[in-house]
Amino acid sequence: MSTPYQIVVCGSIVPDPLQTLEPAAGPAGPALKNEMMLPAVLDPWAWHALFEAAHLAKGAPGSKVWLVSIAPKAKLQQVMMIVAQKAPFELVAVDGPSSGFTEAAEAAAILADAIKAIPGLDMKKLLVFGGWESASRGAGATMQIVGERLGVTDQFQGVDKLTVAGDGSMEILERIEGGKHQVSKCAGPPAVFGWATGNLPEPPNNPQTGMMNMRTIMPSLQRAKPAKLGAEGVKFVSVTQPSQRRDTQIVKDTPPDEVAKQIVAWITGG
Amino acid sequence: METILVLAHTETDGSLAKPALEALGAAKSLGGTLIIGLVGENVQAAAHRIAGCGAAKFLAVSGADFTQARYATDAAAAEAIAKTAGASIIVAPATSRWNRVLSGVAHRLGGRADTHVTAISAAAGAISINRWYYRQRMEAVIQRAQRPWVIALDPGCCEAWQGDAGTATVENVAVALAEAQKRTTVTGVKAPAADQQTIRPDAPLLLVAGAGWTKKQADGQTHVPEAEKLILGFLKLTQASLGGSKSLVDLGGEGQAVLSFMTHLHQIGQTGSTPRHQKGLSTCCHGEEPHTVGWRFVNERRAISLDPNCGWARGKADVLYVADAFAVMAKVNEQLAAKKSA
Numbered sequence: 001m002s003t004p005y006q007i008v009v010c011g012s013i014v015p016d017p018l019q020t021l022e023p024a025a026g027p028a029g030p031a032l033k034n035e036m037m038l039p040a041v042l043d044p045w046a047w048h049a050l051f052e053a054a055h056l057a058k059g060a061p062g063s064k065v066w067l068v069s070i071a072p073k074a075k076l077q078q079v080m081m082i083v084a085q086k087a088p089f090e091l092v093a094v095d096g097p098s099s100g101f102t103e104a105a106e107a108a109a110i111l112a113d114a115i116k117a118i119p120g121l122d123m124k125k126l127l128v129f130g131g132w133e134s135a136s137r138g139a140g141a142t143m144q145i146v147g148e149r150l151g152v153t154d155q156f157q158g159v160d161k162l163t164v165a166g167d168g169s170m171e172i173l174e175r176i177e178g179g180k181h182q183v184s185k186c187a188g189p190p191a192v193f194g195w196a197t198g199n200l201p202e203p204p205n206n207p208q209t210g211m212m213n214m215r216t217i218m219p220s221l222q223r224a225k226p227a228k229l230g231a232e233g234v235k236f237v238s239v240t241q242p243s244q245r246r247d248t249q250i251v252k253d254t255p256p257d258e259v260a261k262q263i264v265a266w267i268t269g270g
Numbered sequence: 271m272e273t274i275l276v277l278a279h280t281e282t283d284g285s286l287a288k289p290a291l292e293a294l295g296a297a298k299s300l301g302g303t304l305i306i307g308l309v310g311e312n313v314q315a316a317a318h319r320i321a322g323c324g325a326a327k328f329l330a331v332s333g334a335d336f337t338q339a340r341y342a343t344d345a346a347a348a349e350a351i352a353k354t355a356g357a358s359i360i361v362a363p364a365t366s367r368w369n370r371v372l373s374g375v376a377h378r379l380g381g382r383a384d385t386h387v388t389a390i391s392a393a394a395g396a397i398s399i400n401r402w403y404y405r406q407r408m409e410a411v412i413q414r415a416q417r418p419w420v421i422a423l424d425p426g427c428c429e430a431w432q433g434d435a436g437t438a439t440v441e442n443v444a445v446a447l448a449e450a451q452k453r454t455t456v457t458g459v460k461a462p463a464a465d466q467q468t469i470r471p472d473a474p475l476l477l478v479a480g481a482g483w484t485k486k487q488a489d490g491q492t493h494v495p496e497a498e499k500l501i502l503g504f505l506k507l508t509q510a511s512l513g514g515s516k517s518l519v520d521l522g523g524e525g526q527a528v529l530s531f532m533t534h535l536h537q538i539g540q541t542g543s544t545p546r547h548q549k550g551l552s553t554c555c556h557g558e559e560p561h562t563v564g565w566r567f568v569n570e571r572r573a574i575s576l577d578p579n580c581g582w583a584r585g586k587a588d589v590l591y592v593a594d595a596f597a598v599m600a601k602v603n604e605q606l607a608a609k610k611s612a
């Protein structure tokens with residue numbers, strides 16, 4: 001018999017990675033140029049976490065998935081139009097910045113409070129999912145602190161695989177150095193998982209799931225309370241964009257043998 | 271003046287890995303009182319190894335329970351050492367083991383952590399760190415009011431400490447573990463067989479394979495077995511590390527023809543890794559922004575693509591060869607082999 005889980009996925013939104021980003025000075029510290037105009041997506045590693053959550057929930061009848069997100073409400077609503085079609089979940093929205101220049105510790109405090117406020121939350125069933133790093137702050141800090149605030153000290157980062165055994169214990173594969181995975185066994189919930197890419201392909205759009213999700217998404221967005229999220233105690237001395245452009249030399253119409261010679265000379269030339 | 275704790279864990283053989291020595295090197299450059307904190311099954315050899323570093327104290331949490339890289343016990347060990355040291359700055363190597371726990375530990379200490387730090391400096395009494403935001407798209411220099419300040423330094427960013435081994439007296443810090451802290455057991459490491467290990471973080475050269483290797487070529491056919499042979503042949507001759515584009519590593523999940531040795535661990539970029547290598551050669555990859563952000567720390571870059579308008583042509587590579595990678599890599603391997611046997 002499989003145990004039902006309460007799976008809470010933490011994930012915010014980030015600018016579409018295809019966009020060019022530039023720093024700009026905002027009223028409360030650094031920001032992105034035209035931040036509110038940039039098209040956004042669900043933070044990619046949290047996106048994977050959501051698929052894994054849905055997959056796990058499907059295999060354990062009675063399970064439920066929540067997505068807890070701190071983001072500017074209007075933008076979150078846009079992103080939800082896409083995300084909602086991918087997997088069944090209930091949204092818990094908090095209205096706040098999704099900027100990478102805010103503090104992980106402050107975001108974690110807000111997320112932990114939002115999780116604690118979920119009606120019927122049962123620590124014996126709780127799995128907290130998220131991306132192992134965000135595409136904005138890229139710190140890998142938020143999930144750990146959420147776990148600490150919830151008193152969960154079975155934590156895993158860079159998770160690529162979670163397998164539940166017949167006795168309810170979980171086997172976890174975490175990325176470590178040199179293209180390897182550390183294998184661990186955890187007795188069961190509660191636990192925190194910061195997901196890397198996992199193994200699941202992006203699920204196809206399911207308009208029915210989308211419609212079902214929208215029933216909770218819209219009220220959640222309407223209810224979303226504004227949260228104070230900044231970077232207290234941090235002084236940004238500078239934020240700069242490196243000069244990325246190289247003066248590319250383009251070599252065309254050259255026989256493979258000659259191209260190879262140049263490459264070999266470059267590789268072996270110390 | 272800050273009290274600086276260098277927090278390191280030992281490897282399974284009891285040694286200190288290079289990232290730990292780099293953290294020590296960086297910490298030494300800050301001045302201040304230095305304390306060393308070590309976690310591992312047996313830390314005495316590691317302490318002797320760095321005995322000459324000028325530390326005021328060597329603290330340690332050791333024993334069989336601390337062999338494993340496990341959140342609950344590592345966090346407890348790091349917390350106990352930090353509290354005993356009373357340090358205001360904690361510098362640690364950003365290994366996978368420490369990355370898993372340091373932010374949680376900073377929270378327990380009432381401080382803050384900064385991770386993926388690429389440089390630390392001290393000037394006019396203030397410590398500054400460098401770190402990147404938005405997946406290596408912009409770099410910030412920051413200072414912090416909160417203490418303790420945990421700084422996790424990315425490997426390969428600072429000079430490793432070099433100095434004399436000697437005799438270090440280690441003070442043990444007691445950590446009483448509850449059963450609840452052992453609900454997780456590390457059972458092992460899953461790795462490809464040594465001769466199939468194609469991710470080599472310390473290699474000077476990175477070879478990136480893109481989805482083009484699996485696409486139909488000029489003759490209307492795919493040539494996946496040949497692609498595999500060329501790539502593996504090159505890796506064998508150069509001992510380069512192998513990376514891939516997302517499109518290539520995703521193919522497996524989509525049931526298409528794949529290069530059998532490619533996994534998600536090879537992926538470079540936005541949702542992949544950002545390795546450090548002196549040189550990088552991209553093959554059959556388009557060089558789109560979400561891919562090339564992973565090349566931030568690859569110094570010299572060359573690419574082979576059939577498309578003269580690919581991303582590499584637009585300032586992402588030093589040299590773009592507009593050529594057929596199948597033909598070029600066959601010749602490269604031939605020439606490298608000839609060079610070897612010469």
Ligand SMILES: Cc1cc2nc3c(=O)[nH]c(=O)nc-3n(C[C@H](O)[C@H](O)[C@H](O)COP(=O)(O)OP(=O)(O)OC[C@H]3O[C@@H](n4cnc5c(N)ncnc54)[C@H](O)[C@@H]3O)c2cc1C
Binds near residue numbers: 041483518574577580
């Ligand atoms: C949220 C998000 C996250 C992403 N994260 C990542 C990431 O982490 N890493 C990543 O790589 N991408 C990432 N991407 C995808 C990225 O935008 C590109 O789609 C991807 O990098 C394309 O891979 P490719 O260049 O290998 O494939 P393609 O775009 O298919 O390009 C193949 C190239 O091969 C060339 N080619 C074909 N045959 C030959 C030949 N015989 N010789 C030479 N050249 C040949 C073609 O001309 C072409 O330029 C992400 C996208 C999104 C939306």
